[in-house]
Amino acid sequence: MQEFKITEEIKNLDLTNIKSNLFHYRYDNKNLKDLFSKDGVLKEDSEQSPTYHSFKGEVFENIIYEHLLRYAQSNDEIKRFILKGPHQNKNNIFKKNGLLIDKGAQIVYKSVYKDISEFDALFFTKDCIYFVEMSKSKKTSGLNKRLFKKSALLKLLFPSFEIKALIVLTQGSVGLSRFPDYCTIWITKEFNDNEILKQLILKKQSKEKLIRYTDKKFIEAINVRYKKFSYFQTLEWILEKSRAHKTHAVDLSFFKSKKLALYFDIFTKLYIGFMTLKDFKQIVPYEGEVKDNKVIVTIEKINQKKFEVVYYIRLTNYKLKRVAYSKNKITIEDKDPEGFTNKETRFISKILKPEHRLLIKNINNLNKKLEQKYITSL
Known part of the structure; x- marks a missing residue:
């Protein structure tokens, strides 16, 4: 300048x-x-x-x-x-x-x-x-x-x-x-x-x-004139597109575009589906219950070089926990009841379909790819 x-x-x-x-x-x-x-x-x-x-x-x-x-x-x-x-x-x-x-x-x-x-x-x-x-x-x-x-x-x-x-x-x-x-x-x-x-x-x-x-x-x-940005419709579009690949449970290549890089910077995390509580507890040492038997799964941008699978567990309509599990270490964080993440997960919970379920093998494959830095900041 x-x-x-x-x-x-x-x-x-x-x-x-x-x-x-x-x-x-x-x-x-x-x-x-x-x-x-x-x-x-x-x-x-x-x-x-x-x-x-x-x-x-x-x-x-x-x-x-x-x-x-x-x-x-x-x-x-x-x-x-x-x-x-x-x-x-x-x-x-x-x-x-x-x-x-x-x-x-x-x-x-x-x-x-x-x-x-x-x-x-x-x-x-x-x-x-x-x-x-x-x-x-x-x-x-x-x-x-x-x-x-x-x-x-x-x-x-x-x-x-x-x-x-x-x-x-x-x-x-x-x-x-x-x-x-x-x-x-x-x-x-x-x-x-x-x-x-x-x-x-x-x-x-x-x-x-x-x-x-x-x-x-x-x-x-x-x-001021500007291009409309629809917050929740964008999250839904990302969820659907990420799960639309014919052979891969989650299309990680979809997340490698410049446009998705912008969405990661805005949202930090992008929603890709859910796991059942039973499956979740087999790969993450979490003790507790979850509303509707669904653990919401996201890909989260940790920093400019690191992306991880991060889970969101809803206990009640407003009580939400963020769960990260990396290198055999679990991190659990309470989320603000009035924050954006609470609103996002309530919205995502309503639009999740049976075909959005992720299996243990899908999560293991995602973790492996992300550890290999398959997604990087553009």
């Missing part, structure tokens, strides 16, 4: 031209006010509290977003820039699916009322779409991992655009060389402006009129 260079204003987190707009963002100040004494002094050790640290990151994101608005306004290469926060039309927050601004005024892509991905900012050039990620954390490994899902989703939504990313970090961040080639890194000074944080928490400054950006390049998320 050679055409976009960080400005001194952004590098130094200069608030001169954006400070008043920061007071128009919504902040949950209730618990934050408790960090200050009655005379407005930050209590001892409060600066190290998780609540204060989280708020600091939130304000940092708003500062960068406000700077990006100014940056986009004066840069002819940026053709469209999506508005969020106090800049977006409040009438558009009621949309439930697709690319939208959620109730927290953030840019998200939703499916079945749940966030698939959130973007700190999105903007377009003539032939590229850039997603922006901002972080104060010095450790960047988690952020780096999240890029795969965001990039994959945007490739599906905008197939005619090249996908790039702008990563905004602070001085002292590590792991910069591990970011993908499509990323450009901006480094700002450390954000330690406790005075602006105090003013935002205690609302010590009167709110001035919002500085708006009215150029036609500034657009609402609801007006």
